[in-house]
Amino acid sequence: MSVSPNNATRRRRPTIHDVAREAGVSRGTVSRVLNGGHYVSPAAAEAVNAAIRRTGYVVNRHARSLITGRSGSAAFLLTEPQEKFFEDPNFNVLLRGCTQALATHDIPLLLMIAGTREEQRRITRYISAGHVDGVLLVSSHTGDPVAEALVHAGIPVVMCGQPMGHSTRLAHVAADDRDGARQMVRHLLAAGRRRIGTVTGPLDTPGGVERLAGYREVLADAGLPADDSLVEAGDYSRDGGAAAASALLTRRPDLDALFVASDLMAQGALAVLERAGRRVPADVAVGGFDDSTAAVGSRPALTTIRQPWDRISAEMVRVLLSQIGGEDSSAVILPTELIRRESA
Amino acid sequence: MSVSPNNATRRRRPTIHDVAREAGVSRGTVSRVLNGGHYVSPAAAEAVNAAIRRTGYVVNRHARSLITGRSGSAAFLLTEPQEKFFEDPNFNVLLRGCTQALATHDIPLLLMIAGTREEQRRITRYISAGHVDGVLLVSSHTGDPVAEALVHAGIPVVMCGQPMGHSTRLAHVAADDRDGARQMVRHLLAAGRRRIGTVTGPLDTPGGVERLAGYREVLADAGLPADDSLVEAGDYSRDGGAAAASALLTRRPDLDALFVASDLMAQGALAVLERAGRRVPADVAVGGFDDSTAAVGSRPALTTIRQPWDRISAEMVRVLLSQIGGEDSSAVILPTELIRRESA
DNA sequence: CCGGTGTCTGGGAGCGTTCACAGTAGAGAA
DNA sequence: TTCTCTACTGTGAACGCTCCCAGACACCGG
Numbered sequence: 109m110s111v112s113p114n115n116a117t118r119r120r121r122p123t124i125h126d127v128a129r130e131a132g133v134s135r136g137t138v139s140r141v142l143n144g145g146h147y148v149s150p151a152a153a154e155a156v157n158a159a160i161r162r163t164g165y166v167v168n169r170h171a172r173s174l175i176t177g178r179s180g181s182a183a184f185l186l187t188e189p190q191e192k193f194f195e196d197p198n199f200n201v202l203l204r205g206c207t208q209a210l211a212t213h214d215i216p217l218l219l220m221i222a223g224t225r226e227e228q229r230r231i232t233r234y235i236s237a238g239h240v241d242g243v244l245l246v247s248s249h250t251g252d253p254v255a256e257a258l259v260h261a262g263i264p265v266v267m268c269g270q271p272m273g274h275s276t277r278l279a280h281v282a283a284d285d286r287d288g289a290r291q292m293v294r295h296l297l298a299a300g301r302r303r304i305g306t307v308t309g310p311l312d313t314p315g316g317v318e319r320l321a322g323y324r325e326v327l328a329d330a331g332l333p334a335d336d337s338l339v340e341a342g343d344y345s346r347d348g349g350a351a352a353a354s355a356l357l358t359r360r361p362d363l364d365a366l367f368v369a370s371d372l373m374a375q376g377a378l379a380v381l382e383r384a385g386r387r388v389p390a391d392v393a394v395g396g397f398d399d400s401t402a403a404v405g406s407r408p409a410l411t412t413i414r415q416p417w418d419r420i421s422a423e424m425v426r427v428l429l430s431q432i433g434g435e436d437s438s439a440v441i442l443p444t445e446l447i448r449r450e451s452a
Numbered sequence: 453m454s455v456s457p458n459n460a461t462r463r464r465r466p467t468i469h470d471v472a473r474e475a476g477v478s479r480g481t482v483s484r485v486l487n488g489g490h491y492v493s494p495a496a497a498e499a500v501n502a503a504i505r506r507t508g509y510v511v512n513r514h515a516r517s518l519i520t521g522r523s524g525s526a527a528f529l530l531t532e533p534q535e536k537f538f539e540d541p542n543f544n545v546l547l548r549g550c551t552q553a554l555a556t557h558d559i560p561l562l563l564m565i566a567g568t569r570e571e572q573r574r575i576t577r578y579i580s581a582g583h584v585d586g587v588l589l590v591s592s593h594t595g596d597p598v599a600e601a602l603v604h605a606g607i608p609v610v611m612c613g614q615p616m617g618h619s620t621r622l623a624h625v626a627a628d629d630r631d632g633a634r635q636m637v638r639h640l641l642a643a644g645r646r647r648i649g650t651v652t653g654p655l656d657t658p659g660g661v662e663r664l665a666g667y668r669e670v671l672a673d674a675g676l677p678a679d680d681s682l683v684e685a686g687d688y689s690r691d692g693g694a695a696a697a698s699a700l701l702t703r704r705p706d707l708d709a710l711f712v713a714s715d716l717m718a719q720g721a722l723a724v725l726e727r728a729g730r731r732v733p734a735d736v737a738v739g740g741f742d743d744s745t746a747a748v749g750s751r752p753a754l755t756t757i758r759q760p761w762d763r764i765s766a767e768m769v770r771v772l773l774s775q776i777g778g779e780d781s782s783a784v785i786l787p788t789e790l791i792r793r794e795s796a
Numbered sequence: 797c798c799g800g801t802g803t804c805t806g807g808g809a810g811c812g813t814t815c816a817c818a819g820t821a822g823a824g825a826a
Numbered sequence: 827t828t829c830t831c832t833a834c835t836g837t838g839a840a841c842g843c844t845c846c847c848a849g850a851c852a853c854c855g856g
Contacts, residue, residue, distance in 0.1 A: 121582065123812055134836045139814060147834055166581040170523070171812035173514040175841045184563070200544065207565050216583075219528070219563045221551050237510040238465065239560075346749065375749050382751065405690065405719050407726065407751045467842055478806045483844060491804055515842035519811050 122163040131159035142167060182210055182428065183218045183240040187228060187247040187254050198400050198417060199246075202268065205421025206244055213429065217244075228254050236261040242428045244268070248313040264431035266424050270314040279437030281423040285315050288413035288444035289322025292367050292395040295411070295446055297330055301365035301393055305338040307352040307377060309369040316341070319369045319397060338363075342373045349373025353380040363392055365452070371396040371403045374410055378451070393452035408450035416442050466507040475503035486511060526554055526772065527562045527584040531572060531591040531598045542744050542761060543590075546612065549765025550588055557773065559585075572598050580605040586772045588612070592657040608775040610768050614658035614783075623781030625767040629659050632757035632788035633666025636711050636739040639755070639790055641674055645709035645737055649682040651696040651721060653713040660685070663713045663741065682707075686717045693717025697724040707736055709796070715740040715747045718754055722795070737796035752794035760786050 128138045133152050140148050141156040148156075159165070173179050184206055186199075207217045218240060222228040232254055235243060242264035245255055251273040258265050259276050267280040296304050306323050309316030324334060337359050340352040349368060353376065357363060366381075368374035374396035378388060386392045388408055396403055399414035423440045431437055472482045477496055484492050485500040492500075503509075517523050528550055530543075551561045562584060566572040576598055579587060586608035589599055595617040602609050603620050611624040640648050650667050653660030668678060681703050684696040693712060697720065701707060710725075712718035718740035722732060730736045732752055740747055743758035767784045775781055 124814095125812080135813085136815090136836055137834085140835090143814085149834060152835080166577065168518070168812050169583060170514045170517040171841090172814075173841095174512070174518055174812080174843085175814045177841085179514070181562075203563070204565060207563055211565070211571070216562050216564065216578075218525075218560050219547070219551055220560065221548060221555070227555070233510065234560075239513060346745075379751070402749060405746060405749055407723070468844095469842080479843080480806060480845090481804085484805090487844080493804060496804080512842055515811090516844075517811095518813085518842080519844045521811085 121168070122165045123168070124165070126163055127156065127159045127165045130163055131155040177238065179238065179240055180214075181216045181218055181240050183220050183235060183243045185220045185222065185231065185235075185243050185245050185247075185254070187222050187245070187252055188249075198398055198415070201417040202246070202421050205418050206425055209422050209425035213425075215241075222254065232257045232261075235263055242266070242432045244424050244428060248315065249310075250312040264428060264437075266428045266431065266437075268420065268424060270318070272312070272314050272317070277437065279427050279431060279439065281420050281427060281440045281442070282314070283415040283420060283444050284441050285318035285444070286322040286325075288397060288415070288446075289319040289367065289369075290326050291444065291446045292397070292411075292413055293323050293326040295448075296365045296367065296393055296395060296452060297326065299365075299393060299452065302332065303338070303360065303363050304365040304367060305340070305356045305360060305363045307340055307342045307349055307356065307366065307368040307373055309341075309373075310343050311341055313344075315344075315369060315397075319367075323367055342369065344370050344373060346372050346376040349376030350380045351376075353377035357381070357384055357386075365393040365395070367395045367397075369397050371398045371400045371406075371410055371412055374412070374451075375402050375406050378406055378408075378410075389450065389452050395452045399447050403447070403449070406451070411449045411452035412447050414445045414447050416444070465512070466509045467512070468509070470507055471500065471503045471509045474507055475499040521582065523582065523584050524558075525560045525562055525584050527564050527579060527587045529564045529566065529575065529579075529587050529589050529591075529598070531566050531589070531596055532593075542742055542759070545761040546590070546765050549762050550769055553766050553769035557769075561588075566598065576601045576605075579607055586610070586776045588768050588772060592659065593654075594656040608772060608781075610772045610775065610781075612764065612768060614662070616656065616658050616661070621781065623771050623775060623783065625764050625771060625784045625786070626658070627759040627764060627788050628785050629662035629788070630666040630669075632741060632759070632790075633663040633711065633713075634670050635788065635790045636741070636755075636757055637667050637670040639792075640709045640711065640737055640739060640796060641670065643709075643737060643796065646676065647682070647704065647707050648709040648711060649684070649700045649704060649707050651684055651686045651693055651700065651710065651712040651717055653685075653717075654687050655685055657688075659688075659713060659741075663711075667711055686713065688714050688717060690716050690720040693720030694724045695720075697721035701725070701728055701730075709737040709739070711739045711741075713741050715742045715744045715750075715754055715756055718756070718795075719746050719750050722750055722752075722754075733794065733796050739796045743791050747791070747793070750795070755793045755796035756791050758789045758791050760788070 124135050124138050128135045133156060137148060137152055138156050141153050145153055169180055184203060210217050220231050222231045235258060243258055245265050246268045248269055255265060255267065255274065255278060256276060267278050270282045271278040271280055293304060308320045311317060340356045342348040342352040349372065366377060368377050374394055377394060381388055381392055388394050396410040396412035399412045403410035403412045419442050427438055427440060468479050468482050472479045477500060481492060481496055482500050485497050489497055513524055528547060554561050564575050566575045579602060587602055589609050590612045592613060599609060599611065599622060600620060611622050614626045615622040615624055637648060652664045655661060684700045686692040686696040710721060712721050718738055721738060725732055725736055732738050740754040740756035743756045747754035747756045763786050771782055771784060
């Protein structure tokens with residue numbers, strides 16, 4: 109029948125005060141336990157931990173952030189003008205990898221999408237105001253203004269893929285695009301193909317440039333003449349891949365292999381080849397890039413280059429955290445791997 | 453040569469104090485302008501807005517949250533035990549839609565993934581502690597404990613898809629699965645097919661149950677006998693679809709159509725049919741569900757049922773916001789649409 | 797003239813933390 | 827003994843905001 113003092117305590121979320129009272133120590137001691145436990149006697153630490161368990165205390169991040177100036181969260185920022193990236197299954201894998209890598213550090217990930225110039229301005233402003241401690245930036249195109257602005261505002265930023273056309277040195281993690289292309293073209297050569305065409309990515313993206321460079325290197329090494337009629341640029345979309353393959357096929361009907369710089373474009377190319385009556389791989393061998401779900405879904409299944417997305421995301425998070433911790437920005441390049449399936 | 457007071461002011465992020473001083477009013481007045489501008493004279497409001505522009509002031513969300521108890525953010529929570537969801541391109545579309553719908557309200561979206569039981573506990577605790585104002589929950593399976601726990605903790609929750617096996621009434625937004633299935637099966641009947649098999653989704657998911665129900669309804673209406681040898685359960689994965697189609701084909705080699713409850717499973721089924729020497733759609737017509745990117749990528753392109761993902765995400769956000777605003781939870785069912793392509 | 801009502805304003809209090817600092821106790825060195 | 831050093835603890839003052847209340851002022855009806 110008594111109005112138990114517990115009632116009020118139970119209703120409110122327990123604060124550091126409640127824990128301190130429960131443990132018979134001061135706020136300061138509880139705070140020290142919460143932040144690493146230095147300069148705390150074993151007895152006090154144990155009492156505090158027991159009190160935390162008993163009260164179900166969870167630190168109020170807002171109060172903490174208010175004083176530390178840190179938010180305890182990170183952003184995954186996408187600055188693609190088009191919807192291309194969402195058509196791309198790689199995005200999934202990368203996002204999930206980053207989310208989980210950060211989760212082990214108890215850092216929630218905020219997903220932000222800034223497609224239009226207007227949105228980019230708003231989000232740059234938002235982030236610069238200190239709402240997140242760091243940014244994982246996915247933006248393939250040349251000279252992204254968002255990256256520059258964030259770095260200039262002193263926000264730790266890690267890019268996915270090699271940055272192009274930036275004045276500032278940007279931390280980044282990327283797969284070895286050039287070597288991946290080399291592996292694929294070598295594979296096609298080893299299978300006896302000699303008239304190898306390529307559908308590149310957009311040439312204002314590192315993937316576009318580097319994979320083309322790898323392709324050219326291997327052909328040159330093999331003593332084959334450089335021939336621009338075998339090269340056509342795509343835009344990483346299925347339709348773009350189809351259009352490029354179509355142009356290539358018209359120009360060079362004698363094509364016996366095709367290295368396409370993404371699996372999605374390769375799907376488009378496969379459809380074009382089928383319509384043109386070419387058998388794959390008998391008449392034309394096709395190699396993709398990414399090893400995305402699109403590669404397994406195609407008929408025939410695509411021979412492709414696997415990008416180590418799990419390692420990429422893990423490294424991005426590692427580099428970001430070390431940058432937040434005050435270290436200098438760094439770059440990481442990870443190896444790629446040839447995956448043999450039916451198309452080549 | 454003078455030590456300008458501006459120096460200190462410029463270095464620090466401007467606070468509400470700075471704005472008040474700059475505008476020649478008190479903190480209270482600035483705060484009122486920030487929160488709707490009631491009980492503020494036009495002159496004061498204008499002075500404050502000018503001061504905000506001049507100082508580049510951005511409200512400190514942590515300070516605000518500390519007192520209001522609101523975080524100003526929402527979570528997109530995925531509680532799938534397997535990686536299935538990430539294989540599914542629908543996820544992309546839904547996530548993007550929600551992010552953008554919330555962005556127009558200036559609410560950042562936190563992406564959270566709780567695959568294991570352990571992660572679910574941690575995230576439930578995190579969210580219950582008040583770190584987000586509401587949750588968009590994607591979880592297809594029966595009786596998700598996370599949903600129950602969150603609702604019990606008083607957190608606004610909106611589910612994607614119809615909840616199954618829950619004691620509490622849950623707000624949700626879903627596509628009309630049953631009617632979608634009806635449309636597809638009617639389409640197959642209209643094309644003259646009579647031995648129509650189906651690969652269902654898992655029967656502990658609403659999509660599995662409802663689409664099967666729609667299939668059965670139409671067959672019954674057409675006077676065809678119910679025949680369980682034409683029904684096989686899949687698991688929404690490509691491999692699962694292949695296995696189910698394979699079983700169905702062994703049991704009923706006379707099959708002339710197949711309604712598969714997801715595009716991804718339909719891809720698996722197409723591969724099986726091809727290997728079995730069946731032509732699609734000549735021998736066996738195939739209908740999918742989702743209208744995901746997988747539908748366009750298949751050979752032949754899949755006839756399928758489009759789920760209105762853009763509307764689903766917009767509605768989820770609308771319902772969540774109204775729930776955060778104190779209104780009662782509600783349910784929304786949105787219509788689906790038949791998309792005719794080559795496979796049926 | 798009064799009192800009431802409605803609009804607008806300023807400033808104190810407090811949200812739940814961390815931080816800086818002062819202070820205590822005990823061990824060991826001078 | 828006394829002084830110094832180290833390990834530990836408690837407390838007041840922020841952090842930047844919103845809430846609340848008191849008070850000023852203008853207007854209006856009686």
